Amino acid sequence: MSRKGRKWITETQEFQTTDDPYLPKKYPSGEAICPRCHAVFRDKRWLLDEEFYQEFKDSDLVPKFLCPGCRKAVDRYPMGYLYLSGPFFEEHKEEIMRVINNEYERARKNNPLQQIIAIYEEDGQTVVETTTENLAQRLGRAVYRAYKGDLTFKWSEGNKLVRVYWQR
Ligand SMILES: [Zn+2]
Incomplete structure (x- = not known):
């Protein structure tokens, strides 16, 4: 386990709560x-x-x-970004994306509001956009658990969104 990865795992505030403008103040009654x-x-x-x-x-x-x-997802309003990069990632991309998909399935069973909005390549990285900050963190942690590497979390000013970086 790299020191940098461990440091971030233990010292950043995971599950920091952002303001979510899409959650209604009032809920409908019934189903x-x-x-x-x-x-x-x-x-x-x-x-x-x-x-x-x-x-x-x-x-x-x-x-x-x-x-x-x-x-x-329809508005393309991500609250989390996961950036994946590095030579190890490029070599094992298919396998790592499978880990991400499996974790995504599990996350959706807990809470279907957690969705992957888009996955694309940008500046030599693979970017995964998510509807919640928790999902981006959760996917990053799943990759880190499986492959170690470096995992970092960065919150935007005002905690509107999180950027998760995994590199190996
Ligand atoms: Zn829906």
Whole structure:
């Protein structure tokens, strides 16, 4: 484990809370469905319940509107960025992106508002944009757990978003 990686893991404030303009001040009563990602709103939170979605997707009984995660994805409003780079990354890109995808699946089961908005190449890095700061951190930590390397977290001024850098 590199010293730099360890230092950041222990000394940065993970799970620092940002202001999320997409979270409503008031929640609707009852249940709702997101037509884009199939998330179900119930008991004041969004969760995955594909059975419920399939049963009510064509029914007027349950209102349908975009969940905050999908609204951010549609608006392209990332609150987290994960930057992956380095010779080791280039060599094992496919495998590392699989680790990221698996972790993403797990994260979505906990909270479907956590979404990957886009993955692209920029300036020799692979960039993963996420709807929440937690997801970017979580994906970065998963890669770090699997491959070590250097992991750093940087918050923007006003804590509006986090940039996570993983290098090896
Ligand atoms: Zn959605």
